[in-house]
Amino acid sequence: MKKEEKLMQMVRFSEQGHFQVAVRDEIIKAIEHGVARSVFTKKYGVARSTLSDWMRDHGSPEYQAKRQGKHLSKAEKETIIRLIQQGQLTRHQARKTYELGGDVLVRWLKTASRKNPDLVIDSRNAMKKKATEQPDTADSEKQALKKALQEAQLKIHALNTLIDVAEEQFKIAIRKKPGAKQS
Numbered sequence: 001m002k003k004e005e006k007l008m009q010m011v012r013f014s015e016q017g018h019f020q021v022a023v024r025d026e027i028i029k030a031i032e033h034g035v036a037r038s039v040f041t042k043k044y045g046v047a048r049s050t051l052s053d054w055m056r057d058h059g060s061p062e063y064q065a066k067r068q069g070k071h072l073s074k075a076e077k078e079t080i081i082r083l084i085q086q087g088q089l090t091r092h093q094a095r096k097t098y099e100l101g102g103d104v105l106v107r108w109l110k111t112a113s114r115k116n117p118d119l120v121i122d123s124r125n126a127m128k129k130k131a132t133e134q135p136d137t138a139d140s141e142k143q144a145l146k147k148a149l150q151e152a153q154l155k156i157h158a159l160n161t162l163i164d165v166a167e168e169q170f171k172i173a174i175r176k177k178p179g180a181k182q183s
Helices: 003-011 021-032 037-044 048-058 061-067 074-085 091-098 102-115 123-132 138-170
Strands: none
Touching: 021 037, 021 048, 037 048, 074 091, 074 102, 091 102, 091 138
C-alpha cells in the first residue's frame, strides 16, 4: 500500500465513506485560519462542495458572521453597494476583498434596488445612452472626453489603491506577474 492510501484509511472510515470527526474539525479550523480549500481537495480528495457544507454546518460563529458580512458596518455595506452600482467594483472583487459569501451581495443589491430604484445604475444602459448622444460642437465633445478621462483615471487610481490594500491586508498577490503562463 502506498503512503497516501494508508493516510486516507486513517482519515476516512472507508474508501468512499465519511471523514473522522477529528479530522473534519481540524480541516475546518485550518480553513477558518486562511488555508485554501484546494489544499484539502488535493490532499484528501474531498470535494469543494463537501468543504462548503462542513463550513456552513460546523464552522465557528465568528466565521459564519464574517462570511455573511456581519463584520461590516452599515456604512461599509452601503459603500460597497454604491461602488458596485456605479461600476467601480465588480461583485467578484467585492466578495474577495471583503470576504463575503456569494449570496450576501445579491441580497444587499436587491434590497438597495427596492429601497432606491432611481439610484441603481445599469452600466450597460448608461453606456448605450452615452454612445447615442451626439454633442453639439467639437469643443463640448473634447470637454466630455477630458472629463471621462479624468473619471477613468480616478477610478483606476481607486482600484489600484483597493488592490494594494487587499494585497497588504491579506498578504496575497492579486496582480499577475509579467510573463506568467496562460492556462
